[in-house]
Amino acid sequence: MRSATSSMSISPSDLPLIQGTWFDGRSARACAAALRPQSADLCWLEAEAQQCEVFLTEVSVSARIGQIPRRLTFADGSYFETADNDGIDVLMAARGSSRGWVPWLERQWKVALLALLGVAGICILLVTVVLPRLATRIADAVPTSVDAQIGAGVLRTLDGRLLLPSTLSPQRQKQLQTHFAAVTADSSRGTAWQLQLRDAASIGPNAFAFPGGTVVMTDQLVNLAQNDEELLSVLAHEAGHVYRRHGLRQLVQGLGISALAMIVLGDVSAITSLAGAAPALLQASYSRDMEREADAYSRDWLNRHGIPPQRFDDLLCRLAASDTHSNAKNTADYFASHPAVSDRAHCP
Ligand SMILES: [Zn+2]
Incomplete structure (x- = not known):
């Protein structure tokens, strides 16, 4: 199991630029967008020549299931979809979370004991x-x-x-x-x-x-x-x-x-x-x-x-x-x- 990297030691240059598509969540409108990590917790969302700050603590990230594109849903209901699953994993690992609930469970010995x-x-x-x-x-x-x-x-x-x-x-x-x-x-x-x-x-x-x-x-x-x-x-x-x-x-x-x-x-x-x-x-x-x-x-x-x-x-x-x-x-x-x-x- 990979160990989570502390956010203190992350430099933005270690983190990948993630290409994807942004949806406003109200219409079918989609536009090409990119997530540009600034730190382990902060990204810039770049879409239509505009840039806004995204705090990853306020974003819900869908679990990784095979090659299905991941979805990052923001507080206002808009969302960003990307096929760059590895990029999202690196970003999540930098934040101290990783690929969904299975590794989380692995760390929870109390949950494991209870399951047993x-x-x-x-x-x-x-x-x-x-x-x-x-x-x-x-x-x-x-x-x-x-x-x-x-x-x-x-x-x-x-x-x-x-x-x-x-x-x-x-x-x-x-x-x-x-x-x-x-x-x-x-x-x-x-x-x-x-x-x-x-x-x-x-x-x-x-x-x-x-x-x-x-x-x-x-x-x-x-x-x-x-x-x-x-x-x-x-x-x-x-x-x-x-x-x-x-x-x-x-x-x-x-x-x-x-x-x-x-x-x-x-x-x-x-x-x-x-x-x-x-x-x-x-x-x-x-x-x-x-x-x-x-x-x-x-x-x-x-x-x-x-x-x-x-x-x-x-x-x-x-x-x-x-x-x-x-x-x-x-x-x-x-x-x-x-x-x-x-x-x-x-x-x-
Ligand atoms: Zn008998």
Whole structure:
């Protein structure tokens, strides 16, 4: 950025004679004219063999836009137009102003900081309010058959790797299927509900809902429960995830956040790691909100079916305790994506 020259050190001979056209501002009359700088603040306007003083402090100068002629408008409404944009720039620089508002903004760090805060504010609003609502709307517009296809794909990927066929007895499996049918009976809405029981020693006690109505519960969780009401509370929690289409919403939000991170953070290599971390951090916060929604769904279902909601707390607390007292790393992973149990349940 060029530095402004102080008016004290300007000599008229440094400043260019600027040729142009003068208009009286009242009629279409135009005449050839010239601006002859006398100092950084004073020019002579020469037109029709006459000369008058022009104080640049009283003149408004149009901004430079490409090669469009500049206009200097005087206090009496008359104006001077010139194609000599460079000449005007030299004159303005001598006065301490330069090419319009962009360099001015560059000097205003407070304005720059405010703009930065503005952009940050808009991003926060987009991410916390607009994107979740948009994701819900998009999820609502997607046919449920798409959810089912995604869910089936995820299950196929996990089966045989992390998930093995359940080792529970057929009678026990049948009991659990009956529980699941009871939990999903009043929220069918054309959902293809399925309970998949799996042995998952490497995952540990866990349950998860896939888009489309598939809920997976591990044998390890079934064995951790002290009664079936606790398992009903977990199944209701997972049904809550499916009912509110959390899986699809998370997919859409994930795509939205990635796109936003690319737009805002661009390809600035220094903050690439931030661009990578931001979507994961935001997803974790979305997932906390979704856990709370599913918790509320479960407690409401338990209440409506005469089961104390404390059953859900009991199982959550036992899960948390088994996590602290064992070295099972995988249970820790499960809780990493969930809100703290102390926020969700009343543990003794
Ligand atoms: Zn959950």
